[in-house]
Amino acid sequence: MGSKILKGLVYLSTILTFGALGFLVLYILFNGVQYLTPSLFEWTYTTQNVSMMPALITTLYVVLGTLFIATPIGVFTGFYLVDYANRDNKIVKAISVATDTLAGIPSIIYGLFGMLFFVIFLGLQFSLLAGILTVTIMTLPVIIRATEEALIATGMPIRQASYALGAGKLRTLFKVVLPMAMPGILSGVILATGKVIGETAALMFTLGTATLLPQSLLASGRTLSLHMFILSGEGHNVNEAYATAVVLLLFVLVINGLSTFISKRLSKGGK
Amino acid sequence: MVTQPKIKVEDLKLWYGDFRALHGVDLDINENEVTAFIGPSGCGKSTFIKTLNRMNDLIPYARVEGKVELDGQDIYSKKMDLNNLRKKVGMVFQQPNPFPKSIYDNIAYGPRTHGVKKKSELDEIVERSLRQAAIWDEVKDHLDRNALSISGGQQQRICIARALAVEPEVLLMDEPTSALDPISTAKIEELVSELKQEYTIVMVTHNMQQASRISDRTAFFLNGHIIETDQTRKIFTNPNQEETENYISGRFG
Amino acid sequence: MNDLKEKVAHGVFLLAAITSILSLVVIVIFIFTNGLPMMIDYGVFDFLLGTTWNRTTFGILPMIVGSIVVTIGAVLIGVPVGIFTAIFMAEFCPPSVYRFLKPAVNLMAGIPSILYGFFALRIIVPWVRDAFGGPGNSMLAAILLLGIMILPTIISLSESAIRSVPRSYYSGSIALGASKERSIFAVLVPAAKSGIFSSVVLGVGRAIGETMAVVMVAGNQPIMPRGLTQGVRTLTTNIVMEMAYASGQHRDALVATGVVLFVFVMLINGIFLYIKNKEAK
Numbered sequence: 001m002g003s004k005i006l007k008g009l010v011y012l013s014t015i016l017t018f019g020a021l022g023f024l025v026l027y028i029l030f031n032g033v034q035y036l037t038p039s040l041f042e043w044t045y046t047t048q049n050v051s052m053m054p055a056l057i058t059t060l061y062v063v064l065g066t067l068f069i070a071t072p073i074g075v076f077t078g079f080y081l082v083d084y085a086n087r088d089n090k091i092v093k094a095i096s097v098a099t100d101t102l103a104g105i106p107s108i109i110y111g112l113f114g115m116l117f118f119v120i121f122l123g124l125q126f127s128l129l130a131g132i133l134t135v136t137i138m139t140l141p142v143i144i145r146a147t148e149e150a151l152i153a154t155g156m157p158i159r160q161a162s163y164a165l166g167a168g169k170l171r172t173l174f175k176v177v178l179p180m181a182m183p184g185i186l187s188g189v190i191l192a193t194g195k196v197i198g199e200t201a202a203l204m205f206t207l208g209t210a211t212l213l214p215q216s217l218l219a220s221g222r223t224l225s226l227h228m229f230i231l232s233g234e235g236h237n238v239n240e241a242y243a244t245a246v247v248l249l250l251f252v253l254v255i256n257g258l259s260t261f262i263s264k265r266l267s268k269g270g271k
Numbered sequence: 272m273v274t275q276p277k278i279k280v281e282d283l284k285l286w287y288g289d290f291r292a293l294h295g296v297d298l299d300i301n302e303n304e305v306t307a308f309i310g311p312s313g314c315g316k317s318t319f320i321k322t323l324n325r326m327n328d329l330i331p332y333a334r335v336e337g338k339v340e341l342d343g344q345d346i347y348s349k350k351m352d353l354n355n356l357r358k359k360v361g362m363v364f365q366q367p368n369p370f371p372k373s374i375y376d377n378i379a380y381g382p383r384t385h386g387v388k389k390k391s392e393l394d395e396i397v398e399r400s401l402r403q404a405a406i407w408d409e410v411k412d413h414l415d416r417n418a419l420s421i422s423g424g425q426q427q428r429i430c431i432a433r434a435l436a437v438e439p440e441v442l443l444m445d446e447p448t449s450a451l452d453p454i455s456t457a458k459i460e461e462l463v464s465e466l467k468q469e470y471t472i473v474m475v476t477h478n479m480q481q482a483s484r485i486s487d488r489t490a491f492f493l494n495g496h497i498i499e500t501d502q503t504r505k506i507f508t509n510p511n512q513e514e515t516e517n518y519i520s521g522r523f524g
Numbered sequence: 525m526n527d528l529k530e531k532v533a534h535g536v537f538l539l540a541a542i543t544s545i546l547s548l549v550v551i552v553i554f555i556f557t558n559g560l561p562m563m564i565d566y567g568v569f570d571f572l573l574g575t576t577w578n579r580t581t582f583g584i585l586p587m588i589v590g591s592i593v594v595t596i597g598a599v600l601i602g603v604p605v606g607i608f609t610a611i612f613m614a615e616f617c618p619p620s621v622y623r624f625l626k627p628a629v630n631l632m633a634g635i636p637s638i639l640y641g642f643f644a645l646r647i648i649v650p651w652v653r654d655a656f657g658g659p660g661n662s663m664l665a666a667i668l669l670l671g672i673m674i675l676p677t678i679i680s681l682s683e684s685a686i687r688s689v690p691r692s693y694y695s696g697s698i699a700l701g702a703s704k705e706r707s708i709f710a711v712l713v714p715a716a717k718s719g720i721f722s723s724v725v726l727g728v729g730r731a732i733g734e735t736m737a738v739v740m741v742a743g744n745q746p747i748m749p750r751g752l753t754q755g756v757r758t759l760t761t762n763i764v765m766e767m768a769y770a771s772g773q774h775r776d777a778l779v780a781t782g783v784v785l786f787v788f789v790m791l792i793n794g795i796f797l798y799i800k801n802k803e804a805k
Contacts, residue, residue: 003705010616013608017679018625020672021632024643031646076540084537086331091541097797098544104793105551105786106733108760112767112782113551116558137547144544157368161430164326164364165381165437166357168526170533175380180371191634198636201735205767229638229736232645245642249635256634260627354526 025249032246035239045211050240052247054213055227058128061214062207062223063196065132070139071189077140078147078185083159083173103141107201110138114206126208126220134206135199139192146188150181183266187259194255197248200225224248275343277302277441277471278323283337285318285327292318294495295337300441305463305472307482307503310492311523316475319492320443323473324360325353341441358385361439365446367426369418369433374410377418377429381437396436404432405462424455431462435470442466444474448481460485479519483507491515552786559783562776571780577746577762582777584762584784586748591732591758591788593749594666594742598731601671603724606678607713610720613679614686615708633676641737644669649741658753661743666756669737674727681726685719686712718799725796729789735760759785 042051077095085092114134124130154177162172200223208220209230222230228248231241276299285293293315300306308316318327325346327333339346346356358381369377378397379387387393397414401407406428410421418429427447434442444463448456463472463485476482482489483503490500491514499512510516517523563571566582574583613625648668653660689712697707713720743755744765757765763778763785770778 003703006705006709007616009604010608010612013605014612016605017609017632017675018628020675021628023647024635024640027643027647028639073540073543076537077544080534080537080541084534085541091538094545095541098548100797101790101793102544102548102551104729104733104789104796106735106760106789108733108735108763109551109555109782109786109789112763112779113554115767116779117550117554121554137551140544140547157364157366158370160326160329160364161368161370161433162380163329164324164357164362165384165433166354167380167384168354168530170530171384176370194634198634198638200636200638201764204764225636225638228642232638232642232740241642245639248639252634252636252639253631256627256631260630 028242028245028249032242032244032249035243036246037243040240040243043213050227050231050237052224052227052240052244054211055222055224055244056247057213058207058221059197059223059225061128061221062131062135062203063193065128065217066135066139066196067189067193069132070136070143070192073136074140074143074188074192075147075185077144078151079173081144081148082151083169083177099141099144102137103145107138107199110134110202111205114202119206124218126206126210127218128207128214128221129217131203131207132217134202135196138199138202139195142192142195143185143188146191147181147185150184150188151177153184154180183262187262187266190255190259190262194252194259197223197251197255198225199223200229204229224251274302276300277342278473279338279340279343280322281338281340283319283322283335283339285322285336286332286334287330288332292495293322296495296497298490298497298500300471300473301488302471303467303469304487305467305474305485307486307489308473308475308492309477309479309482309489309518311518312477314492315495316492317445318495320445320473320475323441323443324357324362326362328353354384358437359439360441360443361434361437362443362445363427363430363434363447366450367423367430369426369429371417371419373415374418374421374429375414377433378436381433385437400432400436401429403435403466404428405458405465406432422455424451424458427451427455427459428462431459435466439470441471441473444472446475446477449477456481479507491518493518555779555782555786558776559779559781562773563780563783566773566777571777572784575748579774582773582780584759584777584781586746587757587759587762587781588784590663590742590749590756591760591785594663594670594738594756594758595728595731597663597667598670598674599724599728601667602674602727602731603678605671606675606723606727607682607720609675610679610682610686611708611713614683615704615712629676629679633680637673637734637737638740640669640673641740644737644741652753656753658751659743659755661741661755662753663742663749663756664752666738666742666758667752669741670731670734673734673737674730677727677730678723681723682716682720685716685723688719689715718802722796722799725792725799729792729796732758732792733760733785733789735764739764759788 039049040051041053042049043053045051045054081092081095114130118124118130118133119126158176159172162176203223203226209222209226210220214221225248228241228244231237231244278300280296280298283293283296296319310316321327322335322339335347370380375397378400379393382393382396398407401410406425418426448459460481466472486503489503489506491498493514499510499515506515507519510519571582571584573585575585576583577586613622617625644665648665649660652662652665693711693715694707697711738758739761742761744757744761745755746757749756759781762781767778
């Protein structure tokens with residue numbers, strides 16, 4: 001009898017979980033697609049036509065800028081942690097703690113910090129640069145962890161084979177280990193991209209919310225997420241908010257699909 | 272006239288942290304011979320063979336004292352070029368560990384590391400090494416296949432070819448056939464007997480029959496000591512030490 | 525030459541690695557040096573325990589209570605549903621279905637907060653209004669929303685934990701004649717309790733730090749919560765609502781709110797790391 005109830009709860013919970021997901025995805029798609037007009041993709045935003053194009057391009061800028069800085073730093077950190085540091089080094093422990101802590105800080109605190117440090121203290125004002133730098137710190141833990149796991153998974157045997165042939169650490173890392181760890185690292189980069197695209201609180205107070213396409217690193221703008229958030233707060237733009245939500249959701253679906261695809265490639269044992 | 276042994280080990284001690292793994296080991300390894308290390312699990316033979324190309328350096332808590340001389344030069348001196356040492360002293364591992372690359376790139380990796388760039392030179396080295404490892408005919412039409420797609424026995428011969436490609440003088444083999452099937456094992460044993468004409472071979476094995484089949488000299492390890500070293504035939508028919516006798520006849524191990 | 529390259533590489537990688545430590549230090553310094561003085565000037569107890577919040581009075585107790593209540597509510601909903609779903613995925617789910625469910629959970633984890641918030645605004649808020657009265661933008665709406673949002677965290681970690689329990693525990697129970705359900709609930713799940721508990725702690729951290737979604741549906745009145753159907757403001761929404769136009773002591777008070785939130789989150793993180801270390805021993 002008790003078994004039946006527990007089993008029932010298991011099935012009920014599963015239905016609730018995936019039902020909620022399905023409901024959300026379908027609701028946004030069905031309600032938003034009808035409002036996806038070409039005019040929403042005009043190059044300029046006006047208050048009559050709240051085009052999302054500038055926001056789309058700004059999002060692209062932020063993603064590229066963030067990946068450009070965060071990827072090398074994150075991957076090199078992974079190199080250090082796995083292949084260059086002595087295992088029990090105090091620095092390794094400190095980095096681990098720092099990375100885990102950074103991963104747990106709420107995005108609003110990042111927004112607060114970004115504003116206090118980049119916008120005000122460093123004088124960058126609301127700008128692409130301030131936004132990018134803030135979000136870079138946010139995404140470092142994701143890339144560091146993915147790189148770490150990918151490097152460890154390649155295992156000692158191929159490293160030993162390379163060292164035994166007279167190759168040094170650097171050559172072994174770049175010519176043998178890295179090619180094998182690539183899918184895992186890429187997975188982390190994609191995850192980081194998804195995080196950047198969905199980020200709102202941290203960018204609101206660093207990138208700002210200007211409606212124009214930023215013309216330089218020191219100019220403000222708004223990303224797709226910010227755009228959607230603002231539209232949904234303005235009562236008369238609900239339809240456009242739906243449309244923007246659809247585009248945002250599509251991005252998320254594509255990124256998730258890519259990530260799943262790469263993980264499958266990983267489990268097939270690499271190339 | 273007494274010829275110098277290829278490798279001369281004097282009073283070698285090794286610690287893993289506080290644990291003493293090797294107690295004052297002395298050993299001569301002669302050129303163009305197969306020297307086998309036998310002994311029960313955990314007795315130090317794998318640890319010892321890794322001191323010969325300083326692979327133990329990779330283990331964080333390993334500490335070494337004593338002398339290991341290759342052609343009269345102490346390989347543990349600060350002046351020793353580690354990468355050059357490993358070019359001269361190659362290694363084949365218990366589990367085949369080819370790189371996840373093509374067969375060609377696996378063999379070419381060593382030479383490329385040491386400066387060979389011309390394709391024609393690399394082609395020549397790849398073919399020669401694969402012939403030496405007695406696997407050229409099997410893979411010559413499939414050089415761009417991934418090395419992980421062939422059988423375990425073939426992978427191990429690729430690893431041997433890969434080690435030979437850098438033209439070492441000594442080849443260290445740490446239980447090279449224990450993960451393989453009997454047919455691959457036989458092929459590799461045959462290979463070793465041929466290779467000793469050009470190379471000096473040191474092999475760890477837990478299979479006494481294998482040691483008696485293919486080695487010229489055998490050293491018996493026990494608890495981090497070498498109990499006895501002698502001509503293989505003597506070790507296996509009339510050893511001097513009682514412990515050796517007990518191990519050979521299967522009373523322990 | 526090679527030696528030099530190696531040394532340079534080591535240096536570059538070390539430098540990169542220190543960036544995360546450096547960032548954390550700078551973040552902590554800036555948040556605390558901008559927030560603590562205000563708290564001390566104003567009076568720490570007046571700040572933490574004051575119940576009025578307006579342009580001149582800065583008592584954040586309503587927000588502290590709001591954060592705690594909303595988080596507890598989210599946990600009460602999200603944890604059971606999440607754990608049971610994890611059990612389904614680990615023990616009852618046919619492989620052909622699992623192929624879709626696992627990416628679906630990852631998808632849930634990747635959906636931005638504002639999409640969750642938007643969905644909640646359009647669906648949950650009107651439903652709460654119709655079913656329970658009140659303005660709709662309410663504590664209940666926030667709780668339901670956050671309950672859904674922490675599901676992926678709970679599910680993925682709990683599922684991992686359950687899957688890492690040695691199979692022999694399960695087989696042992698079955699061999700004694702216990703049913704599948706009993707073996708799972710009486711043997712597997714308790715064995716995974718450390719991992720499951722970690723997932724809950726992480727879920728709590730997620731809930732307490734959530735801002736954008738909550739601000740869209742919670743009502744956001746800066747007063748002590750009066751009921752499930754009434755509005756509530758959390759530490760996070762307090763900051764996001766007023767940061768844009770605040771200045772002077774008002775703004776410092778918002779940073780001080782951030783300090784309190786930060787301390788909460790660090791406490792939760794600390795508990796998580798403590799459990800992780802205990803488990804590793």
